[in-house]
Amino acid sequence: MGQIGFYINQSICQGCKACSVACKDKNNTEVGINFRRVYTKEEGSFMHQPNGGIVHNVKSYYFSIACNHCEQPACLLSCPTGAITKSDENGVVTIDQEICAGAQLCIKACPYGGPQYNKETFKSNKCNFCMDLQEKGEDPVCVATCPLGAIEFGSIEKLRKKYGDIRQIKGMPSPTITKPNIVITPHRDAKLV
Amino acid sequence: MTKDSHMKNLLANKMQRRTFLKWSGAIGVPVIAGGVGTKLLIDKQKEEKVASASEWDNVVSTCSINNCGGRCVVKAYVKDGVVIRVETDTQESGDPSIPPLRACVRGRNYRNVLYHPDRLKYPMKRVGKRGDGKFERISWEEAVETIASEVKRIGDKYGPESRYDNYASGQSWGLHGGSTAVRKLLSITGGFLNFRNDYSSGAGNVATPYTYGTNNSGSSFDSLLHSKYIILWGQNPSEMIFSTPYREYLMQAKRNGAKIIVIDPRYTDTAITYADEWIPILPTTDNAMMDAMGYIIITEKLHDQAFLDKYCIGFDGSHMPKGVVKEESLKSYLLGEQDGVAKTPEWAEKICGVPAEKIREIARNYATIKPAALIQGWAAQRQAYGEQFMRGGAQLACLTGNVGKLGGWAAGTGYWSRSNIVYPISYENPVKASIPCFLWTKAVEQGTEMTAADGLQGTDKLSTNIKLIFNMAGNMLINQHADINKTKQLLEDERKVEFIVVSDLFMTPSAKYADILLPGTTFFERYDIGVPWCFGDYVIFGDKTIDPLFECRNEYDVFAEIADKLGVKEQFTEGRTILDLVKESVERTRKELDPTFPTYEEFREKGVHHFKFDEPLVGFKAQIDDLENNPFETPSGKIELFSKTLWDMNQHEEIPAIAKYISSWEGPEDPLIEKFPLQLISWHYKRRCHSTYDNMPWLEEAAKQEMWLNPKDAEKRGIKDGDRVQVFNERGSLYIDVKVTPRITPGVAGIPQGAWYTPDEAGIDQRGSVNVLTSQRPTPLAKSNPQLTNLVEVKKA
CATH class of the missing domain: 3.40.50.740 (Rossmann fold)
Incomplete structure (x- = not known):
């Protein structure tokens, strides 16, 4: 299949966070540990006109992100124990829980906030693309969850062909750092100018 | 910020760039007790090495019945008699007759509801x-x-x-x-x-029938695929699950090119997802804007005179009920012929905060881009004079002749049902x-x-x-x-x-x-069958997944x-038994209502049944197509923009015969605003269904209980984002953390409704339970709840 990745149709993301909570349900993660996160951006201001009318330029959007299973995973490169590996088969980046020593360097290295530290097990972990479910023929849980079907996954090459090559929206770090395997249809207010 | 730089910002229309990690994110600290609950559950599973969510014995398709408008498919993955995770409908999107019925964020947390250690365990x-x-x-x-x-x-x-x-x-x-x-x-x-x-929808339920003779003024949501202009007035289906498939249809409507306007005091998640434009408005003043829209539509001759002549009572002097003078007509009111106040956009702007030019633009668009759907949420009818809001929307739908037409919408309460x-x-x-x-x-x-x-x-x-x-x-x-x-x-x-x-x-x-x-x-x-409020052509089988706990x-x-x-x-x-009830429902439905309804075994196996129809349901189509044989269920048989029944109640100030703007107690024109300068509203939060699930840590993490306050109002009070504040009026007082955000109109504060009242020793709520601040004064006609009509003050705790 080659490298797989996520497609995020951010233009219809309602910020409901079903993806994030479903991910917690599947992975049994505590409060504070979120393999998939939904970020909020809100900005703008108001002005009262002399007659009382209110004008504004408010803009806001949500963005759902997990791990981008990058071409150049900063986490992998930073890991002192070699716990992080990238699959030759599908490019999925995983943290071996038996090996992880909890150094948390991956957390500092990842510009997307992917790896999450567990203070009880003293280990870091992150999205493994639900490979255990995929092997059983099911979709990754976030993909199966989104009420509007705004998350898809598959061969990144095919996703890029289908949806274009946007890997960055306003507020996101440059894709040149880690070469993330993500394709985004940006929200109207999130497009890079 | 100075006025000039405000202006510059508006003109430049730019967003500041911040780094990714500075965004307000999903990670938050829960403040409620009960956080331990999930932990115990999870710890237990860790010990037992059940942790693998990818090993299960069977999958049970069931359905939650709480008071949201939707009903979704819940698939419980069971291993050794324990629900190890939940999934939802696998139906793909695309066919409007079988929309996906996927659970929202609340539904993804159900395992924690089931196994929460705080469950009541014995009588x-x-x-x-x-x-x-x-x-x-x-x-x-x-x-x-x-x-x-x-x-x-x-x-x-x-x-x-x-x-x-x-x-x-x-x-x-x-x-x-x-x-x-x-x-x-x-x-x-x-x-x-x-x-x-x-x-x-208490005020609306009583008010709408005075106009239409019924509350069934809605159309099936697939009719929106034919709309060209959609106004969502105080409706927030992204957070408040009005109907599970509604969002899917709105998305399709948008893809089909409909222009969507959201009128709301908050820049809601619905506005983020669907709106071409957000129109902030002050709570309790919606009818001022509606009146002004009516004024523009009439004075610019954009109204559908033929529709009004044929189907409506009370539009102008020549269509009044017997015994009522022509000066009491809707047209006369809007033009100010009797009270001397023309309901111009400039008049409305002072009251509702929507610029006159914007009101003109929306009125013109609504009257000329056809078909157009003005869909009313119910928040704005949980107001002191909520009856006016519901009849006011219906009034605009009639002025523009959008009633009974595919892609139009009759407004009002808006029920429809085919399940x-x-x-x-x-x-x-x-x-x-x-x-x-x-x-x-x-x-x-x-x-x-x-x-x-x-x-x-x-x-x-x-x-x-x-x-x-x-x-x-x-x-x-x-x-x-x-x-x-x-x-x-x-x-x-x-x-x-x-x-x-x-x-x-x-x-x-x-x-x-x-x-x-x-x-x-x-x-x-337990066994059950889940039915959507009324807005969805399906029912869901509620299979018993496990025996009752404790x-x-x-x-x-x-x-x-x-x-x-x-x-x-x-x-x-x-x-x-309960199972007998479920089986009887299925059998009798097949016998008495619908022979194509599945058998009990088929229904249980599939988990969901979609009722199929050839075309969208269009509210009042029968009446509009053939009024003579299908009169409206009103006393006159027509749409009563002017209701003689209401007129005869003889309480014209608070129960007018036509929908009017009535200046609200605890609204922006109430002198009490000097003492309590903020209008407080509440909303249905994405992480609760009313008060259900307030004690769920994952949901608190996803959407914390906090009050929205505009930066302008926060600044005046020395309040910063995340500060704890006291909110109070003469009825009560509560503490809550503040989210300072431009997503709420200046002068308005918003607290998500449903947080569990948690008084300290002095009796002051610590959780942000909005009803310590709301009033028991009922609306005049329906005697309904005005819970979004409140004036409050806020100070740093």
């Missing part, structure tokens, strides 16, 4: 002062015996009108449940005081007396003094106040009813309500006021035992 009786929350474990035998004897004692002493089943919605839209069981039992044993209406099944539990209450549900506290205090003016129906006078309350899977006893402090005092006096029974999953604020507290079941632990029991079974004690078990159950 209890109160041992302390009522409301203190002190209970003692008792046997089921004792619980059943106590309830049976109190039902009889109070009924014998005060008469059946003393017995009341309070409005409750934690279990709704299934075949059975606590309230159904209570009502059947009370009906068999003499009866109970009825209530009418609801807390959701009909048989409900096998029936009963007839021998008591005919009924009160508006919002006035139950009045019926406790002064029931015998209530009259028709209070909305008492079915009798001239009640023989007793309410003495016995059943509160089954509901939080209206304390938390969700207006003015918590007032209600508390009332319930604490045991001479007033003598006996209170509560059934619930958790120790909610209402449960604390029980005399007998029963542990109920989740949907995983000593929890289904209310139907409990009340069968109570019926047995009272010697009426056979009449109560008619020999049926």
Whole structure:
């Protein structure tokens, strides 16, 4: 299949966070540990006109992100124990829980906030693309969850062909750092100018 | 920021760039007790090495029945009798006749609801002062015996009108449940005081029929695929699940090129997802904008005169009911012919805060881009004069002739339904007396003094106040009813309500006021069929996933035992178990309503049944196509923009015959605003269904309980994002953290409704339970809840 990745149709993301909570349900993660996160951006201001009318330029959007299973995973490169590996088969980046020593360097290295530290097990972990479910023929849980079907996954090459090559929206770090395997249809207010 | 730089910002229309990690994110610190709960569950699973969510024995398709408008497919993955994770509908999007019925964020947390360590586990009786929350474990035998004897004692002493089943919605839209069981039992044993209406669309439910003769003014949501212009007025389907597939249809409508406007005091998630434009507006002033839109439509001759002439009463002087002067017409009102106030956009701008030019633009678009759908949410009718909002929207739909047309929308309450099944539990209450549900506290205090003016129906006078309350899977006893402090005092006096029974999953604020507290079941632990409010062409099978945990029991079974004690078990159950009820519903639906409905086995296997239709349902199409043979259900047979019935009530200031802007108490024009300068509204939060799930840590993490405040208002008070503040008015006071955000209109504060009332020793709520600040003053016509009409002040805690 080659490298797989996520497609995020951010233009219809309602910020409901079903993806994030479903991910917690599947992975049994505590409060504070979120393999998939939904970020909020809100900005703008108001002005009262002399007659009382209110004008504004408010803009806001949500963005759902997990791990981008990058071409150049900063986490992998930073890991002192070699716990992080990238699959030759599908490019999925995983943290071996038996090996992880909890150094948390991956957390500092990842510009997307992917790896999450567990203070009880003293280990870091992150999205493994639900490979255990995929092997059983099911979709990754976030993909199966989104009420509007705004998350898809598959061969990144095919996703890029289908949806274009946007890997960055306003507020996101440059894709040149880690070469993330993500394709985004940006929200109207999130497009890079 | 200076005025100039504000202007620059507006002109440049730019967003500041910040780094990714500075965004406000999903990671938050939960502030509620109960966080330990999930932890225990998860720890347990870790120990048992169940952790692998990818190994399961079987998948059970079931359905939750709480009081959202949607119903979704919940697939429980079960291993060794334990639900290890939940999934949802796998239906792909694309075919409008079988939309995906995927669970929202609330549904993804259901495993934690089921296994929460705070579940009520056995029946209890109160041992302390009522409301203190002190209970003692008792046997089921004792619980059943106590309830049976109190039902009889109070009924014998005060008469059946003393017995009341309070409005409750934690279990709704299934075949059975606590309230159904209570009502059947009370009906068999003499009866109970009825209530009418609801807390959701109470003003609209009474007002809309004065215009259209019915509340069924909606069209199926697939009709929106034909709309070219959609106004969502105070409606937020992204957060408040009005209907599970609605969002799918809105998305398709947008893809089809519909322009979508959201009018709301908040820049809602709906606005983020769907809106081409957000129009901020001050709460309680919607009708001022509606009036001005009407003014523009009429003065610019954009109205549909032929439609108004043929179908409507009261548009102009030549279409007035007999005995009413022509100056009372809608047109005359809008032009200001009688009161000297033309309802111009400039007039409205001063009141509602929407710029006159913007009102003109929206009025013109709505009148000329056809077909157009003006869809009203219900928030803006939970206002002091909420009746006007609902009739006002309908008025605009009629002015533009958008009624009865595919892609148009008649506005008003907006019910529609095509998912009909048989409900096998029936009963007839021998008591005919009924009160508006919002006035139950009045019926406790002064029931015998209530009259028709209070909305008492079915009798001239009640023989007793309410003495016995059943509160089954509901939080209206304390938390969700207006003015918590007032209600508390009332319930604490045991001479007033003598006996209170509560059934619930958790120790909610209402449960604390029980005399007998029963542990109920989740949907995983019983059979049922889930039906959407009315907005969806489907029903979902609720399969029993596991046996009830602890000593929890289904209310139907409990009340069968109570019926047995009272010697009426056979009449109560008619020999049926819960599973029998489900099977009977399916069989009778096939026989009596729809031969194509699946068999019980087929339905259970598929989990969901979609009713199929050739075309969208269009509200009032029959009337518009052929008025003569299909008159409206109004006294005149036409749409009554002017209602002679309302006119004859002779309370023209507060109950006008045409929809009008009425300056609201605790609105922006109330002098009280000097003392309490912020208008406080609440909304249905994405992480709760009303007050259900407030105690769920994952959901608190996903969407924290916090108050929205505009940066302008925050700055004035020295409040920064994340600060803890006190919010207060003359009715009460609460503490809450603040989210300072431009997503709310200046002058308005917003608290998500449904947080559990958590008083400190001084009685001040610590959780942000909005109803310590709301009023019990009912709306004039419907006697409904005005819970979004509040003036408050905020200060740093």
